[in-house]
Amino acid sequence: MSKSIFSFLVFFTTYSLFSQVKVGENPNTINPSAGLEIEYTNKGFLPPRMTTIQRDAIQNPVLGLQIYNTTTNCMEYYRPTGWYSMCPRLATLTTVTASSITGVSASSGGQITDDGGATITSRGVCWSMTPNPTLSNSFTSDGIGLGTFNSVINSLQNGTTYYVRAYATTSVGTAYGNEIVFTTLNIPTLSTSSVTLVYGKSATSGGNVTSDGGAAVASRGLCWSTTQNPTIANSVISSGTGIGSFSLIMSGLNYSTTYYVRAFATNSVGTAYGNQVSFTTTAGTVVSFTTIGSSSWTVPAGVNSAELLVVAGGGGGGCWVGGGGGGGGVVYQQNYTLTPNQIISLSVGAGGIGSRRQSNIHYNGSAGNNSVFGSITSFGGGLGGSWDLTNTSGGSGGGASFQNSVAAGTAGQGSPGGTAVFGGSQPHSTGGGGGAGGAGQNAPSSSQSGNGGPGVANSITGSIQYYGGGGGGGLHGVDANNTLGGTAGNGGIGGGGNGKARSASKAFNGTPNTGGGGGGNGHNNNLYSEGGDGGSGLIIIKY
Numbered sequence: 001m002s003k004s005i006f007s008f009l010v011f012f013t014t015y016s017l018f019s020q021v022k023v024g025e026n027p028n029t030i031n032p033s034a035g036l037e038i039e040y041t042n043k044g045f046l047p048p049r050m051t052t053i054q055r056d057a058i059q060n061p062v063l064g065l066q067i068y069n070t071t072t073n074c075m076e077y078y079r080p081t082g083w084y085s086m087c088p089r090l091a092t093l094t095t096v097t098a099s100s101i102t103g104v105s106a107s108s109g110g111q112i113t114d115d116g117g118a119t120i121t122s123r124g125v126c127w128s129m130t131p132n133p134t135l136s137n138s139f140t141s142d143g144i145g146l147g148t149f150n151s152v153i154n155s156l157q158n159g160t161t162y163y164v165r166a167y168a169t170t171s172v173g174t175a176y177g178n179e180i181v182f183t184t185l186n187i188p189t190l191s192t193s194s195v196t197l198v199y200g201k202s203a204t205s206g207g208n209v210t211s212d213g214g215a216a217v218a219s220r221g222l223c224w225s226t227t228q229n230p231t232i233a234n235s236v237i238s239s240g241t242g243i244g245s246f247s248l249i250m251s252g253l254n255y256s257t258t259y260y261v262r263a264f265a266t267n268s269v270g271t272a273y274g275n276q277v278s279f280t281t282t283a284g285t286v287v288s289f290t291t292i293g294s295s296s297w298t299v300p301a302g303v304n305s306a307e308l309l310v311v312a313g314g315g316g317g318g319c320w321v322g323g324g325g326g327g328g329g330v331v332y333q334q335n336y337t338l339t340p341n342q343i344i345s346l347s348v349g350a351g352g353i354g355s356r357r358q359s360n361i362h363y364n365g366s367a368g369n370n371s372v373f374g375s376i377t378s379f380g381g382g383l384g385g386s387w388d389l390t391n392t393s394g395g396s397g398g399g400a401s402f403q404n405s406v407a408a409g410t411a412g413q414g415s416p417g418g419t420a421v422f423g424g425s426q427p428h429s430t431g432g433g434g435g436a437g438g439a440g441q442n443a444p445s446s447s448q449s450g451n452g453g454p455g456v457a458n459s460i461t462g463s464i465q466y467y468g469g470g471g472g473g474g475l476h477g478v479d480a481n482n483t484l485g486g487t488a489g490n491g492g493i494g495g496g497g498n499g500k501a502r503s504a505s506k507a508f509n510g511t512p513n514t515g516g517g518g519g520g521n522g523h524n525n526n527l528y529s530e531g532g533d534g535g536s537g538l539i540i541i542k543y
Contacts, residue, residue, distance in 0.1 A: 203253065322499075399489075461542075
C-alpha cells in the first residue's frame with residue numbers, strides 16, 4: 001500500500017466528519033462538487049476485480065456497485081435490472097409473433113430491452129423465404145431507440161412460408177432477435193366432379209373443397225359457360241360455405257350445346273377453381289299430356305327446370321248466326337322451376353260445347369276448361385255469342401253475335417273476339433273468335449263473317465306449331481233480298497274451327513289438343529243451328 005493511500009485511509013477514518021476528501025496530487029485543492037477526488041497524472045483507479053461467478057455470489061448488491069469483470073474484461077455496475085456492462089455491445093431484443101396474416105401481408109415487430117450502451121439508430125423486422133434473414137433481405141424501418149415497436153410486412157406471396165427476425169442497429173453493429181415462422185394464407189384447393197344426369201335443360205355436377213387455404217371458405221359452387229375456363233363472371237350456382245363435397249344441378253341450359261364447368265371456392269384471399277370438365281346437353285326429352293282430365297307427373301332425378309307449354313280448351317261456338325269460340329289460353333315458360341322427384345298434379349282442359357238452337361229454343365254451350373300444371377293455369381277460351389237471349393257478346397276471346405261488343409281475353413291469355421255486322425232486314429254475319437295470339441276479325445260486311453284470330457306460335461316440340469286459334473264466325477247466308485250468298489269465317493291457325501252458313505249441320509269443331517276455338521254457325525229456315533265444339537287443350541314438358 002502506498003504512503004499516500006495509507007495516509008488517505010487514516011485521514012478518512014480519523015476525520016470522518018470531514019465533508020470532502022482528496023487523494024493524490026495537490027492534496028490541498030478539491031473540486032467543490034466532489035465528495036471524494038482522486039488526482040493522479042501517472043496512476044489510475046483500480047476497482048475490485050472478479051469473475052462472473054464471483055460477481056454473482058455478491059449478496060444483495062446495492063444499486064451503483066461497480067466491479068471489473070475479468071471474465072468479460074469489462075467494467076460493470078449494478079442497476080435495477082441486474083449487472084450492466086459498460087463495454088459497448090450489440091443490442092438485446094426479441095421478435096414479436098406474427099399476427100393479422102393474410103395472403104399478401106402480416107404484422108410482427110420487436111421489443112428492444114438493452115441498447116448495449118449505444119444509441120439505437122434504426123430498428124424493424126427483416127424476412128425471407130429462407131431461415132436467418134438479415135438486412136440484406138427485405139426489411140422494414142420502424143423508428144429508433146429502446147422499447148416495443150410494430151411492423152407491417154407487405155408484398156408477400158400467397159401460401160408461402162416466411163422467416164422473420166426483428167433487428168436493432170447501433171454504432172457497434174446490428175443485432176437480431178429470435179426467428180419466427182409463419183405461412184401466408186392461400187386460395188382454397190378443390191376439384192370438380194364429373195357431370196351426370198345430363199338432359200336438355202339441366203345437368204348435375206359438383207366439387208370437393210379439400211383445403212380452405214387457411215381462411216374460411218365464404219362461398220362455393222359451380223360456374224359454367226359455352227367457352228373454356230368459366231369463372232364466377234359466367235353462369236353460377238352456389239352451395240353454402242366451408243370445406244367438403246357438394247353436388248348441384250345446373251339449369252337453364254340450351255339443347256344440344258357443349259358446356260364447360262368448374263367448381264369454385266372463395267375465401268378472403270380470392271377465388272380458386274377446380275379442374276375443368278365438359279358435357280353436351282341432349283336435344284331434350286318431350287313429355288306430352290293430351291288426355292282430358294287430371295293426372296300427375298314425377299320430375300326425374302337431376303331435373304330442376306323445364307320448358308313448359310300449357311294450353312287450355314277452346315270455347316264452343318255460338319249458334320244461329322253465332323260468333324266463333326275463343327281460343328284456349330296459351331302459357332309458355334322457357335325455364336319453369338322444378339324439384340327433382342317432385343310429383344306434380346296436372347289437368348288437361350276439355351274444349352267447350354257449342355251452343356245450339358232448335359225449334360226456337362236456345363241451348364247454351366260452354367266455355368273451354370282450364371288446363372293446370374303445378375302453379376301454372378291456362379284459362380279456357382270463351383263461348384262464342386249467339387243471336388238470342390244469351391251470350392250475345394261472347395265470352396273471353398269469343399266472337400260477338402249481331403252488333404254487340406265482345407269481351408277481351410282473360411288474364412292476358414286471350415285476345416278479344418271480333419264484332420258482328422247487321423245488314424238488310426235481318427242480322428247477316430258475326431265476328432270470329434279471338435285466338436290467344438291475336439284478336440278475332442270483325443265481320444267485314446253483312447255478307448262475310450269474321451275469321452278467327454291466330455293462335456300462338458311455339459317450337460317446344462322442335463318445329464313451329466300454333467296453339468289456341470279462334471273459331472270463325474257463322475253466317476245467316478242471305479242478302480237484303482233474302483238471297484242465298486255470303487261467306488262464313490275461317491278458323492284461325494292453331495286449331496280454330498270454321499264457321500258455317502245456313503246449314504242444318506253443326507259448325508266445325510276446333511282441333512283437339514291445340515286449345516282451338518269452335519266455329520260459329522248460321523241458321524236455316526227450320527230454325528236449327530249448332531256451333532262447333534272447342535278443341536281440347538294439352539300440356540307439353542321438355543327437359
